[in-house]
Amino acid sequence: MKKALVIGSPGAGKTTFARRLAQKTGLPLIHLDYYYHDKSKDYYSEKNKPAWYAEVRQLMKRKSWIMDGNYSTTFPERFEEADTIFFFDFPLRLRLYGIFRRRLQFHKKQRDDMPDDWQEKITWEFFKFVWNFESYRPKITSVINQKNGKKIITFKTRTDAQNYLNSLKTSVK
Numbered sequence: 210m211k212k213a214l215v216i217g218s219p220g221a222g223k224t225t226f227a228r229r230l231a232q233k234t235g236l237p238l239i240h241l242d243y244y245y246h247d248k249s250k251d252y253y254s255e256k257n258k259p260a261w262y263a264e265v266r267q268l269m270k271r272k273s274w275i276m277d278g279n280y281s282t283t284f285p286e287r288f289e290e291a292d293t294i295f296f297f298d299f300p301l302r303l304r305l306y307g308i309f310r311r312r313l314q315f316h317k318k319q320r321d322d323m324p325d326d327w328q329e330k331i332t333w334e335f336f337k338f339v340w341n342f343e344s345y346r347p348k349i350t351s352v353i354n355q356k357n358g359k360k361i362i363t364f365k366t367r368t369d370a371q372n373y374l375n376s377l378k379t380s381v382k
Contacts, residue, residue, distance in 0.1 A: 210234065210293045210360070211273040216349060217297030217364075218342045219279075219335070220307025226295065226370045227277035233377045234275070239268050241278030258282075281348050288352050293360040295370075296353060298346070303366070304339050 213236070215227040224240065231238035244264055250257065265283045268276070269290045276287065288294065353361055364370040
């Protein structure tokens with residue numbers, strides 16, 4: 210494994226998994242949320258979408274990485290570049306539990322995977338996205354089904370993800 214994507218349902222523990230995977234493998238970790246939510250770059254704006262795509266392409270040029278985050282508009286390029294894809298495909302109850310737990314855990318605290326000015330919150334749009342993830346899921350699975358030699362690992366529970374991590378030998382880098 211040289212380039213791995215960690216994608217899937219919000220609240221599933223993708224970031225925690227990616228952090229632990231990076232510790233186990235020694236691969237550098239890229240949190241896409243950190244870059245996307247950088248207010249100085251205003252990637253939310255439609256006029257700045259080309260700059261967002263350029264940022265992701267630049268990050269993908271690195272020799273090796275673990276890339277944590279969805280951002281489906283960049284899936285085709287990132288899926289092509291990755292050799293391993295970890296897909297967190299959790300049921301709604303686990304996703305909801307995860308987002309509310311994170312909200313409580315990081316209330317008035319800084320997350321290392323987010324810009325310094327980020328404040329943890331659950332917006333109505335984000336809640337709807339989590340609630341309706343099943344409608345978003347086919348976009349992921351359709352690209353995954355065209356895997357072309359990629360290693361695809363799907364997790365349905367946090368225990369599945371933890372068991373995978375436990376099975377890895379720690380890299381000596």
